[in-house]
Amino acid sequence: MRSGRRRAPSRRIRWMPILAIVVSLATLLPLGFVVWAGIATGWGTAAALIFRPRVGELLTSTVLLVVCTLPLCIVLATALAWLTERSDLPGVRIWAWLAVAPLAIPAFVQSYAWITLFPGLHGLFAGVLISTLAYFPFLYLPVAATLRRIDPGLEEAAASLGQPPWRVFFRVVVPQLRLALCGGSLLIGLHLLAEYGLYVFIRFDTFTTAIVEQFQSTFNGPAANMLAGVLVLCCLGLLALEVVLRGERKYARVGSGASRPAPRTRLGRRRIICVLLPAGVTLLSIGVPLLTIAQWLAAGGSAVWQADAMVPALMQTLGLAIAGGVVATLAALPMAWLSVRSPGPLSRLLEGSNYIIGALPGVVVALALVTITVRVVLPLYQTSVTLIFAYALMFLPRALISLRASIAQIPIGLEQAAASLGRSPARVMSSITLRLAAPGVASGMALVGLGITNELTATQMLAPNGVRTLAMAFWSLSGEIDYAGAAPYALMMVVLSVPLTWVLYAESKRIAGR
Amino acid sequence: MKLSIFSVALALVSAAPLVANAQDASSPGITVYNAQHESLAQAWADGFTKETGIKVTLRNGGDTEFGNQIIQEGAASPADVFLTENSPAMVLVENAGLFAPLDADTLALVPDNFRPASGKWTGIAARSTVFAYDSRKLKPDQLPKSLMDLADPSWKGRWAASPSGADFQAIVAAMLELKGEQATAAWLKAMKENFTAYKGNSTAMKAVNAGQTEGAVIYHYYWFGDQAKTAENSKNVALHYFRNQDPGAFVSISGGGVLASSKHPKEAQAFIKWIAGKGGQDVLKTGNSFEYAVGIGAQSNPKLVPLSDLQAPKVEPSNLKSKQVTDLMTAAGLL
Numbered sequence: 078m079r080s081g082r083r084r085a086p087s088r089r090i091r092w093m094p095i096l097a098i099v100v101s102l103a104t105l106l107p108l109g110f111v112v113w114a115g116i117a118t119g120w121g122t123a124a125a126l127i128f129r130p131r132v133g134e135l136l137t138s139t140v141l142l143v144v145c146t147l148p149l150c151i152v153l154a155t156a157l158a159w160l161t162e163r164s165d166l167p168g169v170r171i172w173a174w175l176a177v178a179p180l181a182i183p184a185f186v187q188s189y190a191w192i193t194l195f196p197g198l199h200g201l202f203a204g205v206l207i208s209t210l211a212y213f214p215f216l217y218l219p220v221a222a223t224l225r226r227i228d229p230g231l232e233e234a235a236a237s238l239g240q241p242p243w244r245v246f247f248r249v250v251v252p253q254l255r256l257a258l259c260g261g262s263l264l265i266g267l268h269l270l271a272e273y274g275l276y277v278f279i280r281f282d283t284f285t286t287a288i289v290e291q292f293q294s295t296f297n298g299p300a301a302n303m304l305a306g307v308l309v310l311c312c313l314g315l316l317a318l319e320v321v322l323r324g325e326r327k328y329a330r331v332g333s334g335a336s337r338p339a340p341r342t343r344l345g346r347r348r349i350i351c352v353l354l355p356a357g358v359t360l361l362s363i364g365v366p367l368l369t370i371a372q373w374l375a376a377g378g379s380a381v382w383q384a385d386a387m388v389p390a391l392m393q394t395l396g397l398a399i400a401g402g403v404v405a406t407l408a409a410l411p412m413a414w415l416s417v418r419s420p421g422p423l424s425r426l427l428e429g430s431n432y433i434i435g436a437l438p439g440v441v442v443a444l445a446l447v448t449i450t451v452r453v454v455l456p457l458y459q460t461s462v463t464l465i466f467a468y469a470l471m472f473l474p475r476a477l478i479s480l481r482a483s484i485a486q487i488p489i490g491l492e493q494a495a496a497s498l499g500r501s502p503a504r505v506m507s508s509i510t511l512r513l514a515a516p517g518v519a520s521g522m523a524l525v526g527l528g529i530t531n532e533l534t535a536t537q538m539l540a541p542n543g544v545r546t547l548a549m550a551f552w553s554l555s556g557e558i559d560y561a562g563a564a565p566y567a568l569m570m571v572v573l574s575v576p577l578t579w580v581l582y583a584e585s586k587r588i589a590g591r
Numbered sequence: 592m593k594l595s596i597f598s599v600a601l602a603l604v605s606a607a608p609l610v611a612n613a614q615d616a617s618s619p620g621i622t623v624y625n626a627q628h629e630s631l632a633q634a635w636a637d638g639f640t641k642e643t644g645i646k647v648t649l650r651n652g653g654d655t656e657f658g659n660q661i662i663q664e665g666a667a668s669p670a671d672v673f674l675t676e677n678s679p680a681m682v683l684v685e686n687a688g689l690f691a692p693l694d695a696d697t698l699a700l701v702p703d704n705f706r707p708a709s710g711k712w713t714g715i716a717a718r719s720t721v722f723a724y725d726s727r728k729l730k731p732d733q734l735p736k737s738l739m740d741l742a743d744p745s746w747k748g749r750w751a752a753s754p755s756g757a758d759f760q761a762i763v764a765a766m767l768e769l770k771g772e773q774a775t776a777a778w779l780k781a782m783k784e785n786f787t788a789y790k791g792n793s794t795a796m797k798a799v800n801a802g803q804t805e806g807a808v809i810y811h812y813y814w815f816g817d818q819a820k821t822a823e824n825s826k827n828v829a830l831h832y833f834r835n836q837d838p839g840a841f842v843s844i845s846g847g848g849v850l851a852s853s854k855h856p857k858e859a860q861a862f863i864k865w866i867a868g869k870g871g872q873d874v875l876k877t878g879n880s881f882e883y884a885v886g887i888g889a890q891s892n893p894k895l896v897p898l899s900d901l902q903a904p905k906v907e908p909s910n911l912k913s914k915q916v917t918d919l920m921t922a923a924g925l926l
Binding site: 126129130131134196197277280282287290291292293294295296298300447448451455458459537540542543549553556557558 | 622628629630648650651653655656658659663665667669756757760789790791793794797798803824913917921922926
């Protein structure tokens, strides 16, 4: 399915790259800070801090985590997506929603639940198990959306040439899932590298947990900055891998006729066996945390519900999530448009810088911003402006991936037609691009909002004095092993995340451009 | 899904700063960088506000994290007061010259051995190092005689600690002061081989209770606090005090100080004075923190082993070096 590469209207070329470059420069601030810290540290000290056994340990555990978790997520998400989109599984709509619902459970709440059930759970196995349950929806969403969208005509053509169903799937369907699999895997990979709370509960050390520990001991000692440097290199590796695997192909459907929904495969007697998969996953990924929270709430009784602490925490979290969601989406727009409409070395470079920022642990972003605000723009130090700026940087990739996928679905001809009819670039952007990309905008904002609701490390460092989000309260209480006291906050984070997850789900159900 | 979503969202963004109510420097309240347990600091803040009407905003974090953060912030620090769980971070800030001298009548509330001679900060509470052990697995005669014994290969895989916490790092700082750099570095290297890392002292104690490890090097009050609640994380745990001036008998002093850059020095000084005085020390005696009171004439909770019976080693708090400790621990691969 190739459409020829054409030049976008030249008037647009002027300001979109400029905006994109401005955003990219902002995203490079934390990275620049790490590099500056490295230079300031000096090669001798830096080498001593990088080439030490501890870094080897961390590298091994981090790589193992990614290598074990991603294939599991891919298989699980693709199987679930196929069952919910392409088969006549009983209760298919409910299973489709339940496959996305784990996103409403913050990763560290997932961990808190499992550690309650199995106090001895720790190490790589625990890390892979909980990470898979927490993050597979990031792959399920794009894969399911793609399965729903692709034209069954291709598969039928292949089948008519005598290919058996499984070969049709692997030779015709899977190649079309490439963008979805790459984008989703990258997102999960970056999460694995940047997540903190989940791994602390199960005593699994990754670069991020080690960096946070170093920060808690030294605030910004060279050791932490060097670890961050290695982590950045890991992210670059992931990013390069995704670029290579994603390839150059276009996947928009052009030509005459219209796409239609694919027919669902009849499972027949296999239905019962097939239902076991989504049911089992739901039990583990949603059942376990919800039952655990319920158990702690029951154990805590009414004493754990302290409205004077909870209401402000809820309001603050909500405000930050909305503000950050909007800012991140606006910041991601020029980049997303550029990467789809005029792909090239420049847009690759810019996009790359945006993904790196998303992979940096919140604590690195926070430290960079603490340093910059305290030394350069003091009025912004410990203000909500800085915190929202940090959120926008950290969650830019989420907004970007959603937007990119949506914009890729918009035939370029529509934009060109609007421009040729005399509309200004800004009008074209708002009346065509944004409107047709609305699902991507909405799901991007929801994803960012979700991320902010559950963000911990940067929030703790950058929050204005007196701000205490749900995640901060949950973390502080669970750190004191007051698991009952932490439960209401866990519940509130889940309740807050459910509608955001629902938006994601609903938008993924819509077919873009219709 | 029309563009109206944007206008709605933008309207909400403009409301966000209202949600995040940053402390205004012109208000009469004070901002406290608090590395003490939140519940204890909150009880102090509430008691102080009730008595004086001065609003207290807590920012919660870790000892050395805040110590270094204050140094980064320098004169621009929003903090008026710094409270810690241990001394090394106080020393860090003191050596950077960022503390204002405390009022003489505040210093008069605390005995000499619980505050540095400089008078730049004061002890506000104290905690004793303990070896919290699984009483089902270990009999008193099998316990380590000294903290140094835990480096022995016979202890491999049998004990736990929370190396990333300021609490444990303070114990290492005391060891460094008492035994010197070489012995401490060797001990840390052996520790890396022998111990299991947990995040937080409560978590380490919980692991002992669950039979995951035989003992943990923590502070005394975690056990008392849990016993006072449901004892669900300490019912199989007993405390071993090393005594005998051992590094493992180290009593760590929690500190409080007023920053030289404070915009509200009067209120900040009053807060430290209140904590070191009867009001603050009574919170330690009657509350659920179970930390030792340090004020002259102040009583600790009667459930605790009296401070005078602990045979703690003599360590001058101003000599505790946090940076050297984290460097040594980093070199040993613990951080």
